[in-house]
Amino acid sequence: MTPIISPSELKILSTENLVILDARAGKDAYHNYLIKHIKGARFIDLDKDLAEIGEDAAFGGRHPLPSIKKFGETVSRLGISENSQIVIYDDKSGANAASRTWWMLKSFGLKNVQVLDGGIQIAEKEGLKFSSGEETFQKYELITTENWLLPLSALEDVENELINCSATVIDVRDAYRFRGESEPIDQVAGHIPGAINIPFSENLDENGSFLLPEILKEKYLKLLKGKPEKLIIHCGSGVTACHTILALVYAGFKIPNLYVGSWSEWSRREGQEIATEI
Numbered sequence: 001m002t003p004i005i006s007p008s009e010l011k012i013l014s015t016e017n018l019v020i021l022d023a024r025a026g027k028d029a030y031h032n033y034l035i036k037h038i039k040g041a042r043f044i045d046l047d048k049d050l051a052e053i054g055e056d057a058a059f060g061g062r063h064p065l066p067s068i069k070k071f072g073e074t075v076s077r078l079g080i081s082e083n084s085q086i087v088i089y090d091d092k093s094g095a096n097a098a099s100r101t102w103w104m105l106k107s108f109g110l111k112n113v114q115v116l117d118g119g120i121q122i123a124e125k126e127g128l129k130f131s132s133g134e135e136t137f138q139k140y141e142l143i144t145t146e147n148w149l150l151p152l153s154a155l156e157d158v159e160n161e162l163i164n165c166s167a168t169v170i171d172v173r174d175a176y177r178f179r180g181e182s183e184p185i186d187q188v189a190g191h192i193p194g195a196i197n198i199p200f201s202e203n204l205d206e207n208g209s210f211l212l213p214e215i216l217k218e219k220y221l222k223l224l225k226g227k228p229e230k231l232i233i234h235c236g237s238g239v240t241a242c243h244t245i246l247a248l249v250y251a252g253f254k255i256p257n258l259y260v261g262s263w264s265e266w267s268r269r270e271g272q273e274i275a276t277e278i
Helices: 007-011 029-035 068-077 097-108 119-125 155-163 175-179 213-223 241-250 262-266
Strands: 018-022 085-089 113-116 168-171 231-234
Touching: 007 119, 068 097, 085 097, 085 119, 097 113, 097 241, 113 119, 155 168, 155 231, 155 262, 213 241, 231 241
Parallel strands: 018 085, 085 113, 168 231
Antiparallel strands: none
16 A cells, blocks of 8 residues: 555545544644544654654654554554544644654554555645534554554664764755754754755645655655665654655655654754754
8 A cells, every 4th residue: 555645535435444643733733623634534643653752852852752662552442443544734734743643553563554645735625524522432442463564663773873874864954954054843953963865845845745656766865875774864853754755655765763752852852963964
């Protein structure tokens, strides 16, 4: 199953196992969901469901993963079964919590998971049905998984791979953040020494839809000089990094490692070197 589904494909999708997730994030996300969402969509919260935020972002970053047990409870509460066909959207062309949700559900072991291309904006233009208020659905039997199944890298792994030149570390934040010109979210500007910058926005066309798989493949082969063996992807807090992981999988590459702590952890951890290009 391709990891991307178009609004027109979703419109004609007919399955009793369909679960649509609204993964919009931000302080007004749930309020906006109640006002208007794709008909049948269930709300999933970035801070409460997709992360377990600790007291110190120097250890885990701003959006560390929740325990696998806690996420299993979220999956059950949202009425998701092993046979569910899951479609996720946000309002950032899949670049925010939709791609993070996709990564977590796949890493949890679920097979039929897709992100809605173009997000809620394109869905509305394509004439999908919308609704408001709460949706009613039943919880499903708890699915248990022992560990996250997709590859992860910790801060120490990133450091060792860079020292040994054994992996390419890709920072998907905007170029001005990577260069250290300014930092709108975290405390320190700059980037991990040795990382390269490929902003996640370059996965999209001018309309906010994903580039075609063949274009993405050609693009990344060129940027990585034909050697995408081991990749570690990070961003500010392990959320938009999943957008590039999604794009790479869509393009046919082996799924890369996710560094969840990302810049929010690295930049706060005492003793870590910081690079800038100012």
